[in-house]
Amino acid sequence: MKRxxxxxxxxxxxxxxxxxxxxxxxxxxxxxxxxxxxDVIIGSGTMYGAVSNMMKKGWIQEILVENPGQExxxxxxxxxxxxxxxxTEIARLRRMLANAEEV
Amino acid sequence: MAGNRxxxxxxxxxxxxxxxxxxxxxxxxxxxxxxxxGCFHSSFVKNPNLRYRYQMxxxxxxxxxxxxxxxxxxxxxxVNSTFNKWHYFRKLYDPALPEEDYEIFTDRESLREMxxxxxxxxxxxxxxxAGFAIYYGVQLVQTFQxxxxxxxxxxxxxxxxxxxxxxxxxxxxxxxxxxxxSAFLTAILAVIVLGAAAGIAFSTLRPHFQAHQSAGSLxxxxxxxxxxxxxxxxxxxxxxxxxxxxxxxxxxxVLNEAGQTVYAKTGTGFREENIRLQLPAGQYCLSISCExxxxxxxxxx
Numbered sequence: 001m002k003r004x005x006x007x008x009x010x011x012x013x014x015x016x017x018x019x020x021x022x023x024x025x026x027x028x029x030x031x032x033x034x035x036x037x038x039d040v041i042i043g044s045g046t047m048y049g050a051v052s053n054m055m056k057k058g059w060i061q062e063i064l065v066e067n068p069g070q071e072x073x074x075x076x077x078x079x080x081x082x083x084x085x086x087x088t089e090i091a092r093l094r095r096m097l098a099n100a101e102e103v
Numbered sequence: 104m105a106g107n108r109x110x111x112x113x114x115x116x117x118x119x120x121x122x123x124x125x126x127x128x129x130x131x132x133x134x135x136x137x138x139x140x141g142c143f144h145s146s147f148v149k150n151p152n153l154r155y156r157y158q159m160x161x162x163x164x165x166x167x168x169x170x171x172x173x174x175x176x177x178x179x180x181x182v183n184s185t186f187n188k189w190h191y192f193r194k195l196y197d198p199a200l201p202e203e204d205y206e207i208f209t210d211r212e213s214l215r216e217m218x219x220x221x222x223x224x225x226x227x228x229x230x231x232x233a234g235f236a237i238y239y240g241v242q243l244v245q246t247f248q249x250x251x252x253x254x255x256x257x258x259x260x261x262x263x264x265x266x267x268x269x270x271x272x273x274x275x276x277x278x279x280x281x282x283x284x285s286a287f288l289t290a291i292l293a294v295i296v297l298g299a300a301a302g303i304a305f306s307t308l309r310p311h312f313q314a315h316q317s318a319g320s321l322x323x324x325x326x327x328x329x330x331x332x333x334x335x336x337x338x339x340x341x342x343x344x345x346x347x348x349x350x351x352x353x354x355x356x357v358l359n360e361a362g363q364t365v366y367a368k369t370g371t372g373f374r375e376e377n378i379r380l381q382l383p384a385g386q387y388c389l390s391i392s393c394e395x396x397x398x399x400x401x402x403x404x
Contacts, residue, residue: 008212026176044174044192045160045207049216051173052165062169074172 007089010042010050015059015078015086022063022075025051051076059085107149109135115142116288117221118271120159120189127157131196139183140191155193156205162220163188179207211275218272225265225272232262246340246379250309253302257295264291308336329358332388333403341380344402348372353393355401360386 007015013032017023023031029042042050054060059082065073078086115123127137127145134151140159158179164170171181174192182191194205208214236258243251335341347355349371356367357380365387366380380403389401 043209046213048173
């Protein structure tokens, strides 16, 4: 398999937050904060840029959900390519961690 | 109501956007709330009951709806975008919230990406401007002319300014105390504008002068027939395109106010373009002496 570039922390957490299902930007931001114990924060500019780039790569797609009586919600969903990218990153992180334990 | 609106004409370079944000935050603290931001002109309304914090982003936005929504989700209100793709956002200030809540770029990569977007654009424009500076510079070396000197300097200064901005923008960790004030930038831009204006003014001062006489036979010899007077407004190089032919030897000359010859050519024919004449300011005329028929065409520019 082609060696891929490591993901930035923001990209990694965005993909991770979408692994269990579609979510909106704010949901991703909150979940990231919760998972990382408040260490990782994804600001709006970082979020928009990362999501746009990953949509261009085909890792994320946008879905619009109509809720009767409510505002239309914009949700992001992981694609198969996005899931593969996340799995590659997790494998890379596992290997790095295992290497650390060996030394 | 008078006095509740205010315009600011303070000039901010792109690489001084952090300073602009500080100024906006301070203005908000003093009760002036931004309604429209820009790099040359901003407008504010007075509302002492609110306090905002501001942020700016740069770049072409593919999906404005998604963009504004992404910011709104985290409490950012979209203010406006400028013609050159800077976007202004504001968020109500709550002293209880941590400082990170007022950042929109929360990792190095995305901050570098935003600054890099501007940097690449600036560098591309700087290269084009440097190309113009070189183009005029090469001409300047060939023949010294005041408008060429001004144009070369103006393009070189503009290009240098953008390269300087690029070096600041590409390094977000640069010591922020080494920022340069808006007054300094205004002075440089004033030099650029004045230089460009002087260049245009000097070019219009150059005589666009053309004298033309057609072929004809002369029965009487013509001795020092003066025609086509023109004025040179400032000392510079001027170029003469000369084309003449006659049956008998003829003398073509350019005379100054004192009647002294500054250029002369004798013969039965001459054809040359771009004869360089270094002429001081003053009145000049052309003179022809010839025995019989002549044809002449000359242009001085």
